Amino acid sequence: MQNVIVYVQHKQGNTPKVTFEMATLARKLADQLGGKAHAVVVGAGSSRLAETLKSYPLDVVHVNDDADVDGFLLDPIVEYLDAAAKAVGPSLILVANTLGGKDVAGRLVARLGAGIVADATDFKIEGGKVEAVMPKMGGAAITTAAFKGGAYGIATIRPNAFAAQAGGAGAAVQPIEKPVGKSYAVVVENDVEEGTGELALEEAPVVVAGGRGLGGPDPFETMLKPLAKEFGGAVGASRAAADAGWVPYSLQIGQTGKTVSPNLYIAVGISGAIQHKVGMRSSGTIVAINKDAAAPIAEFSDLTVVGDAFAIVPELTKLVAAAKA
Amino acid sequence: MKIVVTVKLVPDPNAEKRIDPATKRLVRTGVETVLNPYDEYALEAALQLKERIGGDTTVTVFAMAPESLKETLRKALAMGADDAVLLSDAGLEGSDVWGTSYAMAHALKKVGFDLLIVGGLSDDGSTGATPGALAEYLQTPLVTNARKADVADGKLQIERETDTGYQIVKAPLPTVMTTALTFGEPRYASLKGIMGAKKKTIAAMALADLGLDQSVGAAGAKTELLSFAPPPVRGKGNVVEAADGATGAKAIFDFLKEKKLV
Ligand SMILES: Cc1cc2nc3c(=O)[nH]c(=O)nc-3n(C[C@H](O)[C@H](O)[C@H](O)COP(=O)(O)OP(=O)(O)OC[C@H]3O[C@@H](n4cnc5c(N)ncnc54)[C@H](O)[C@@H]3O)c2cc1C
Ligand SMILES: Nc1ncnc2c1ncn2[C@@H]1O[C@H](COP(=O)(O)O)[C@@H](O)[C@H]1O
Numbered sequence: 001m002q003n004v005i006v007y008v009q010h011k012q013g014n015t016p017k018v019t020f021e022m023a024t025l026a027r028k029l030a031d032q033l034g035g036k037a038h039a040v041v042v043g044a045g046s047s048r049l050a051e052t053l054k055s056y057p058l059d060v061v062h063v064n065d066d067a068d069v070d071g072f073l074l075d076p077i078v079e080y081l082d083a084a085a086k087a088v089g090p091s092l093i094l095v096a097n098t099l100g101g102k103d104v105a106g107r108l109v110a111r112l113g114a115g116i117v118a119d120a121t122d123f124k125i126e127g128g129k130v131e132a133v134m135p136k137m138g139g140a141a142i143t144t145a146a147f148k149g150g151a152y153g154i155a156t157i158r159p160n161a162f163a164a165q166a167g168g169a170g171a172a173v174q175p176i177e178k179p180v181g182k183s184y185a186v187v188v189e190n191d192v193e194e195g196t197g198e199l200a201l202e203e204a205p206v207v208v209a210g211g212r213g214l215g216g217p218d219p220f221e222t223m224l225k226p227l228a229k230e231f232g233g234a235v236g237a238s239r240a241a242a243d244a245g246w247v248p249y250s251l252q253i254g255q256t257g258k259t260v261s262p263n264l265y266i267a268v269g270i271s272g273a274i275q276h277k278v279g280m281r282s283s284g285t286i287v288a289i290n291k292d293a294a295a296p297i298a299e300f301s302d303l304t305v306v307g308d309a310f311a312i313v314p315e316l317t318k319l320v321a322a323a324k325a
Numbered sequence: 326m327k328i329v330v331t332v333k334l335v336p337d338p339n340a341e342k343r344i345d346p347a348t349k350r351l352v353r354t355g356v357e358t359v360l361n362p363y364d365e366y367a368l369e370a371a372l373q374l375k376e377r378i379g380g381d382t383t384v385t386v387f388a389m390a391p392e393s394l395k396e397t398l399r400k401a402l403a404m405g406a407d408d409a410v411l412l413s414d415a416g417l418e419g420s421d422v423w424g425t426s427y428a429m430a431h432a433l434k435k436v437g438f439d440l441l442i443v444g445g446l447s448d449d450g451s452t453g454a455t456p457g458a459l460a461e462y463l464q465t466p467l468v469t470n471a472r473k474a475d476v477a478d479g480k481l482q483i484e485r486e487t488d489t490g491y492q493i494v495k496a497p498l499p500t501v502m503t504t505a506l507t508f509g510e511p512r513y514a515s516l517k518g519i520m521g522a523k524k525k526t527i528a529a530m531a532l533a534d535l536g537l538d539q540s541v542g543a544a545g546a547k548t549e550l551l552s553f554a555p556p557p558v559r560g561k562g563n564v565v566e567a568a569d570g571a572t573g574a575k576a577i578f579d580f581l582k583e584k585k586l587v
Contacts, residue, residue, distance in 0.1 A: 304565070
């Protein structure tokens with residue numbers, strides 16, 4: 001396990017920020033392992049994305065604009081990565097810990113007979129051995145695990161955990177051959193982008209989340225969204241808010257919703273039930289706005305402001321906007 | 326049609342977890358073992374499909390866990406699964422994700438299925454990699470995050486959530502599928518279900534039944550756990566009473582400024 005390969009998940013060349021975080025991480029790890037940093041970009045729009053990736057510190061970007069990648073589910077990607085891994089030789093393969101990334105990572109575990117470390121937030125290389133730090137059980141435990149050798153290892157990478165930094169000599173862009181003689185089983189009949197153009201919750205550096213204390217759907221639009229926007233962040237919610245139909249379930253954070261770990265989490269009118277806590281407790285900084293000083297969220301927030309959200313949030317939005325100007 | 330659902334038995338996710346600093350292990354006293362929440366959703370999907378397809382469709386639940394947790398599986402039977410298979414063996418202890426999926430895949434091949442529904446994520450392992458690894462070892466397609474599924478003409482038609490929207494896909498059988506939480510809330514076990522579950526069979530499987538070529542358990546694992554520690558204590562931070570909106574906003578703003586977050 002000496003080289004590093006980044007699987008670049010994208011749609012028509014649009015890729016989440018975690019790709020660039022992984023490209024930066026790959027360089028660092030490859031240098032420590034004494035190997036090369038590679039990236040694999042396949043599917044429509046790949047060549048365009050490869051141009052952007054060139055300015056990240058990678059050695060080689062392997063590209064194919066193969067439309068089959070988009071027409072079939074998963075199988076073509078696995079075939080390309082398998083081929084790339086075998087061509088590059090013993091490597092650590094980095095995959096984003098996203099819905100789509102997990103599928104690819106799982107298939108590779110069996111395809112390459114490799115170990116996996118999941119949702120990594122830090123790495124250490126000790127005597128050529130790769131160790132990963134991973135929060136588990138909703139952040140109740142921090143674990144460290146190491147690969148026991150083996151030619152290949154898979155790591156899924158938590159978005160926002162590593163910094164993205166362009167630079168480097170400029171990667172060589174190389175075509176990668178389409179694997180021959182493969183059949184793909186699952187046909188994608190319809191592919192719908194619910195393109196709100198907004199940042200995915202798990203990716204957002206700042207999350208402004210609302211709960212039952214907001215009393216209805218409107219404050220999410222008129223109050224939380226503008227604040228989130230000032231931060232370049234996204235809006236989330238408690239289950240109570242999703243159950244009430246104020247926001248879609250895709251915004252729910254917690255045990256039965258999404259797990260987020262932004263640099264800053266602002267909980268507005270959320271009491272901080274354990275099922276909510278497990279979805280956000282590993283956020284960098286937690287700020288709560290709650291009119292009840294005894295709300296459980298105060299027990300694990302870095303700052304709790306006791307007061308009326310409807311009075312505080314608009315004022316805060318103004319302050320943040322003014323600071324940016 | 327034979328539907329099999331994998332169910333992991335995990336420490337209750339709702340319990341406050343504590344790690345014993347001396348042993349570096351999870352304190353399990355007072356923490357109940359339950360069905361992994363995502364797997365309850367997977368089971369709900371299986372039961373809905375069984376109701377819709379009808380005929381001789383059956384739902385089997387499958388778990389790899391210590392024999393001592395056998396009774397926890399009754400909950401799945403009480404919810405409506407027809408029978409269960411429990412793969413237990415001392416030799417499986419300490420298996421990593423690779424070993425778990427390798428052993429499970431061999432067992433599931435023996436159990437047989439037309440549709441294998443796997444949970445999206447386990448509460449304790451949380452890799453989400455098991456479904457993919459199972460599909461690869463079983464040489465079936467993998468369709469994850471289904472929010473709707475139907476079987477027509479021997480094919481699965483699935484609506485699945487993606488990172489950025491949704492897709493409609495068609496897959497042949499047998500297939501491995503995982504469910505999104507939007508598929509439907511898991512049902513409660515009825516009193517009748519609970520009574521009926523006592524009579525349902527939980528078949529036992531052991532390593533010797535699988536005929537594996539590679540060693541699993543701690544010895545065969547491709548990764549090893551080096552440390553398991555509580556997170557850095559996140560103490561109670563400052564609590565500030567805000568007389569009005571402007572004061573509250575300023576308190577937050579100053580704090581964020583100090584932390585270089587604005
Ligand atoms: C199996 C299971 C799974 C669950 N999964 C999840 C999950 O994934 N995510 C999740 O969030 N929950 C989950 N829950 C629900 C969880 O237990 C709580 O019920 C839920 O988180 C409460 O949401 P809330 O904090 O918005 O509402 P509440 O607990 O009602 O809290 C509302 C808060 O708003 C404050 N407030 C009211 N008005 C104002 C105001 N004007 N200004 C400021 N503050 C105000 C109140 O003081 C209160 O603290 C789950 C529960 C179960 C049983
Ligand atoms: N030991 C096990 N027994 C049964 N199912 C399991 C086991 N381990 C993992 N799974 C299944 O795989 C899914 C994903 O688990 P994981 O990859 O650990 O996040 C779970 O939701 C379960 O359905």
